[in-house]
Amino acid sequence: MREFWIIFKQAFASKAKSKSFIITTALMIAVIFLLANISKIIDTVQDVTGTGDTQSVLQVVDTSGMLVDRLEAQLSAGGSNLTAEEAKESEKVLTDKVSSGDIDSFLSLSVDEQGTIHANYTTMSMMDFSMPQRIQDALQSIQTEMKAEELSLTGAEVQTLFTPIQFEQKNVSPSAKSEEELNQARFLVYVLMFVIYMAVIMYASMIAMDVANEKSSRVMEILISSVSPVKHMFAKVLGIGSLGILQIIIYGITGFIALKTSATEVPGGFSDFFSIKDVSMSTLVYAAVFFVLGYFLYATLAALLGSLVSRAEDVQQMIMPMTMLIVVAFIISATGLSNPELGYVTYASYFPFFAPLVMFLRVGMLDLPMWEPLLAIAIMLLTIFVLGWFGARVYRGGVLMYGPSRSLKDIKKAIQLGKE
Amino acid sequence: MALQIENVTKRFGDFTAVDQLNLTVDKGSMYGFLGANGAGKTTTFRMILGLLNANEGQITWNGKTISYATSPEIGYLPEERGLYPKMKVEDQLIFLGELRGMKKADAKKAIDYWLERFEVSQNKNKKVEELSKGNQQKIQVIAALMHDPKLLILDEPFSGLDPVNVEMLKKAITDFRNNGATILFSSHRMDHVEELCERLSIIHRGKQIVSGSLRDVKRSFGRQNVRIRSDHDLSNLDNVRGVISVAHSVEGAIFQIEDEEVANDLLSAALQAGPIRHFEIEEPSLQDIFIAKVGKEYA
Numbered sequence: 003m004r005e006f007w008i009i010f011k012q013a014f015a016s017k018a019k020s021k022s023f024i025i026t027t028a029l030m031i032a033v034i035f036l037l038a039n040i041s042k043i044i045d046t047v048q049d050v051t052g053t054g055d056t057q058s059v060l061q062v063v064d065t066s067g068m069l070v071d072r073l074e075a076q077l078s079a080g081g082s083n084l085t086a087e088e089a090k091e092s093e094k095v096l097t098d099k100v101s102s103g104d105i106d107s108f109l110s111l112s113v114d115e116q117g118t119i120h121a122n123y124t125t126m127s128m129m130d131f132s133m134p135q136r137i138q139d140a141l142q143s144i145q146t147e148m149k150a151e152e153l154s155l156t157g158a159e160v161q162t163l164f165t166p167i168q169f170e171q172k173n174v175s176p177s178a179k180s181e182e183e184l185n186q187a188r189f190l191v192y193v194l195m196f197v198i199y200m201a202v203i204m205y206a207s208m209i210a211m212d213v214a215n216e217k218s219s220r221v222m223e224i225l226i227s228s229v230s231p232v233k234h235m236f237a238k239v240l241g242i243g244s245l246g247i248l249q250i251i252i253y254g255i256t257g258f259i260a261l262k263t264s265a266t267e268v269p270g271g272f273s274d275f276f277s278i279k280d281v282s283m284s285t286l287v288y289a290a291v292f293f294v295l296g297y298f299l300y301a302t303l304a305a306l307l308g309s310l311v312s313r314a315e316d317v318q319q320m321i322m323p324m325t326m327l328i329v330v331a332f333i334i335s336a337t338g339l340s341n342p343e344l345g346y347v348t349y350a351s352y353f354p355f356f357a358p359l360v361m362f363l364r365v366g367m368l369d370l371p372m373w374e375p376l377l378a379i380a381i382m383l384l385t386i387f388v389l390g391w392f393g394a395r396v397y398r399g400g401v402l403m404y405g406p407s408r409s410l411k412d413i414k415k416a417i418q419l420g421k422e
Numbered sequence: 423m424a425l426q427i428e429n430v431t432k433r434f435g436d437f438t439a440v441d442q443l444n445l446t447v448d449k450g451s452m453y454g455f456l457g458a459n460g461a462g463k464t465t466t467f468r469m470i471l472g473l474l475n476a477n478e479g480q481i482t483w484n485g486k487t488i489s490y491a492t493s494p495e496i497g498y499l500p501e502e503r504g505l506y507p508k509m510k511v512e513d514q515l516i517f518l519g520e521l522r523g524m525k526k527a528d529a530k531k532a533i534d535y536w537l538e539r540f541e542v543s544q545n546k547n548k549k550v551e552e553l554s555k556g557n558q559q560k561i562q563v564i565a566a567l568m569h570d571p572k573l574l575i576l577d578e579p580f581s582g583l584d585p586v587n588v589e590m591l592k593k594a595i596t597d598f599r600n601n602g603a604t605i606l607f608s609s610h611r612m613d614h615v616e617e618l619c620e621r622l623s624i625i626h627r628g629k630q631i632v633s634g635s636l637r638d639v640k641r642s643f644g645r646q647n648v649r650i651r652s653d654h655d656l657s658n659l660d661n662v663r664g665v666i667s668v669a670h671s672v673e674g675a676i677f678q679i680e681d682e683e684v685a686n687d688l689l690s691a692a693l694q695a696g697p698i699r700h701f702e703i704e705e706p707s708l709q710d711i712f713i714a715k716v717g718k719e720y721a
Binding site: 008020228 | 493502506
């Protein structure tokens with residue numbers, strides 16, 4: 003047991019003390035604070051540069067002759083920084099000006115015999131979405147007013163026309179959550195799913211890399227002459243796993259502090275995230291469970307694969323199949339975010355290599371009976387156990403194997419060597 | 423009877439890596455283990471360390487089989503450098519020392535002592551990859567010696583070192599032997615083996631083709647060398663009966679002969695060609711024996 007902790011400590015400390023780890027962690031902390039305060043930062047930048055708050059003037063060619071003033075009134079009533087102004091030039095001149103870039107856009111307005119407003123917005127910019135929308139909204143209200151006058155309706159009468167119906171959705175499926183819960187859950191699940199995905203992929207390849215490095219630098223020979231390869235493997239997996247958990251806890255705390263200290267409120271998002279309700283509490287617990295299990299599953303696989311190569315350069319190629327598995331898991335769960343009740347999502351959630359992401363998605367988004375996540379957890383535990391047992395056998399031989407091994411066929415060779 | 427290898431055979435599939443190996447290394451002695459690349463040396467070492475199991479025969483250390491429990495008593499220096507390139511020398515040695523059962527404080531003391539002794543104290547806080555090849559080898563040797571092992575397995579300990587450093591390391595290793603350690607030592611440098619080892623084995627393609635004490639090995643080889651220095655042409659001596667091979671040089675020639683009788687014939691033949699300046703009958707060097715047994719392709 004003593005050797006186990008020495009290897010564990012070494013795997014943990016040598017990584018934790020490494021420059022790359024410290025820099026990555028510091029960088030991530032900075033990014034988290036930056037993101038949490040992004041709107042504040044943008045506001046400050048805009049205050050300084052003065053952009054975003056400028057008064058822009060829209061040139062309007064109005065054939066009816068009565069719309070410009072109403073549009074102007076409507077826009078200013080809406081608190082917009084946009085003002086409409088009767089154009090002095092003809093439509094053709096303005097079109098030329100737009101295409102030459104002298105002005106951004108202009109609007110031409112007319113009213114037909116039915117009293118319907120026809121508007122034509124001319125611009126060069128493909129990305130101009132908000133301005134036309136605002137103008138359209140304003141014109142819509144003007145048209146409503148005009149029609150109301152025509153029908154001699156009062157303002158209150160017009161209001162009643164637009165009274166929304168009271169619509170409520172109720173899902174009687176036993177696994178469904180209410181729409182409100184679902185929206186809350188979706189964000190939380192998405193963030194955590196991403197964390198699990200990133201962490202598993204990152205730390206698993208870190209392990210494979212570490213093992214291959216120890217082999218290529220031949221430290222392995224010395225290590226396994228004082229500690230059994232199996233102990234070495236599990237100590238390494240556990241050591242780097244603890245490092246991963248530490249890193250994620252650091253990020254979690256950072257994120258929490260960053261959001262608490264920043265004034266930014268993302269509607270329906272971050273604020274719900276931390277108003278720990280029953281839903282998010284259990285989701286967080288599941289996230290932790292699936293992270294740990296997912297990590298061990300992939301880390302054991304990574305250690306096994308890492309033991310087969312003798313040069314660090316070959317690691318990426320060797321762990322490719324593993325990376326594919328986790329990417330597929332991510333894609334399935336990402337598509338499942340919008341509809342977690344899809345058939346293939348349900349089936350995939352029991353497949354051990356997909357379960358960490360897919361079952362977590364389902365358990366976070368749906369009200370599942372307890373046995374479903376438990377079954378997936380049991381399947382994963384069993385797989386980890388089998389993989390650990392099998393991995394240990396491969397590892398025993400793999401670490402002694404040198405040469406151009408780059409394919410999974412070497413697993414057989416490694417087991418053979420491990421037995422001897 | 424410290425380290426005992428009895429009738430050990432190791433097969434990988436159809437390939438026999440080590441075939442019926444027998445050797446005994448006594449306490450306080452040093453055993454030379456020679457062989458060309460791929461002869462089965464590393465496989466033998468791995469079997470001694472317990473990393474591989476023998477198909478036949480057994481390996482014992484003080485009467486017990488070697489396991490992880492005995493690992494603190496063993497010091498192993500692998501042929502290729504086995505250190506973390508990115509780790510600092512001290513951290514690395516503490517880690518390896520702890521793995522061999524040392525306490526951290528003891529490890530630190532030992533590290534200071536050995537770094538001082540090998541004159542590399544200034545490298546204590548450097549990363550291994552920053553060191554020269556020779557200095558890396560010194561660190562490697564420290565890793566094998568620092569926990570004061572009773573059984574030392576040294577695979578090419580002097581590779582990459584200059585003559586001054588070779589002497590320094592030789593001294594350290596002979597000190598260990600004098601303090602009662604059992605040492606198994608492999609090298610391609612026959613002169614080192616000749617100088618350090620009382621007993622030796624040469625293995626070739628897994629088979630032990632020569633073994634015994636240095637003196638017996640030399641004596642049983644039979645052939646001797648005759649070194650003649652002369653200003654005259656010695657080429658007609660090549661055909662003297664009993665001469666196995668000749669190496670001519672500017673100063674004269676070295677003849678490998680079947681037995682001592684031939685030396686007399688050579689002397690008279692040389693004197694016929696003209697006066698000679700030097701005549702000597704030499705014992706065969708280990709190098710000669712190795713080449714004769716293992717084959718010229720290795721030299």
